[in-house]
Amino acid sequence: MAQPIPYKDEKLKNAICFFANEHEKLTRKPLSQTFLYKYLAFLDFKSIEDTGRPAIGLTYMAMKRGPVPMELYGKRNELKDDCFVFIPQEEGRVIIKAIGEPDMDYFSPYEITEMKRLIEIYADYFVTTSDISEASHESIKAWRKAFGKKENSIIDYDLVFDDDILDKKEGSLTYAEESYLLYKAIKKAC
Numbered sequence: 001m002a003q004p005i006p007y008k009d010e011k012l013k014n015a016i017c018f019f020a021n022e023h024e025k026l027t028r029k030p031l032s033q034t035f036l037y038k039y040l041a042f043l044d045f046k047s048i049e050d051t052g053r054p055a056i057g058l059t060y061m062a063m064k065r066g067p068v069p070m071e072l073y074g075k076r077n078e079l080k081d082d083c084f085v086f087i088p089q090e091e092g093r094v095i096i097k098a099i100g101e102p103d104m105d106y107f108s109p110y111e112i113t114e115m116k117r118l119i120e121i122y123a124d125y126f127v128t129t130s131d132i133s134e135a136s137h138e139s140i141k142a143w144r145k146a147f148g149k150k151e152n153s154i155i156d157y158d159l160v161f162d163d164d165i166l167d168k169k170e171g172s173l174t175y176a177e178e179s180y181l182l183y184k185a186i187k188k189a190c
Contacts, residue, residue: 001107004053004057004183004186004187004190005053005054005055005056005057005145006137007054008056008057009105010105010106011055011056011107012040012056012058012071013054013081013083013084014083014102014103014104014106015039015040015043015055015056015085015102015107015115016036016040016081016084017081017083017084017095017098017100017101017102018102018104018115018141019035019036019039019040019096019115019118019119020036020084020096020097020098021098021102022099022116022123023035023039023119024098024118025123026119026123026124026125027123027125027127028125029125030087030095030096030097031096032086032093032094032095032096032129033072033076033086033093033094033095033132034065034071034129034132034138035094035122035129035132036096037066037067037068037069037072037073038066038067038122038132038133038135038136038161039115039118039119039122040046040056040069040072041058041060041066041067041068041069042054042056042118042136042139042140043055043065043114043115043118043141044057044058044060044087044169045140045142045143045157045160046114047110047111047114048157048160048176048180049112049160049176050176051110051174051179052175052176052178052179052181052182052183053179053180053183054157054183055107055111055114057187058070058071058072059071059154059156060143060154060155061073061152061153062145062146062147062150062151062152062153062154062155063151063152064141064147064151065129065133065136066132066133066137066140066143066144067136067140067142068156069154069187075176076088076094082099082100083098083100083101084096084097084099085097085099085101105169111146120143122135122147132176141159141160142157142159143155144157144161145159146159154174156182157180160180161177161180164183165177165180166181173175
C-alpha cells in the first residue's frame, strides 16, 4: 500500500542533519530544539500551502511557543543517529549537533529550495528562539487556529486552508487543495 510520505523516516533524519549543519555554519552556534522544531514546522506547513502535501508529515502540537513535532519532543533527550545527536543541556534545553552530512536525494527540488530559504531567513546569529517562535505564530495560521481553540492540541493540517475544502465543489478547488485531499485520503487508507 502506498505511504502518504515516501521515505518519511529518511527525510526526517536528513532534514535534521541539514538544519543542524547549515544553522551552525551560519550562526556559529549549535541548533537548539526550538529552532529545529520551527524549521520543520515551517517546512511542512509551507509545503502544504504550496503543494497540498507536507514535506515530512510530522504530527504537531499547538504549544505556547509554537508548533512542536511530537515524534521528536518526547524523545528529545535520547535521539541519536549516524547523522546527528541530540545533546541535553541545563534547564531542560537540548541542542542538536550534526555528525554527518545529509543525503539531499530524499528531497524534491521544491523542498530543498524551501529548506535553504528557511536557513537564509532564520540562521542568523542575532535571531533568538523567541524571534523564531514569534515568526511561527505569525506565519503558521494552522497553529493560530489550533492554539486559539485549545492550547497543546494536535494541529490538523486541514487548518492550513481558509475554507472547509470538503464543502467546496470539485471545480473550485485549487491545485494545493486537490493535492491535499488526495494526500489525506491516502493517509487515511494507510
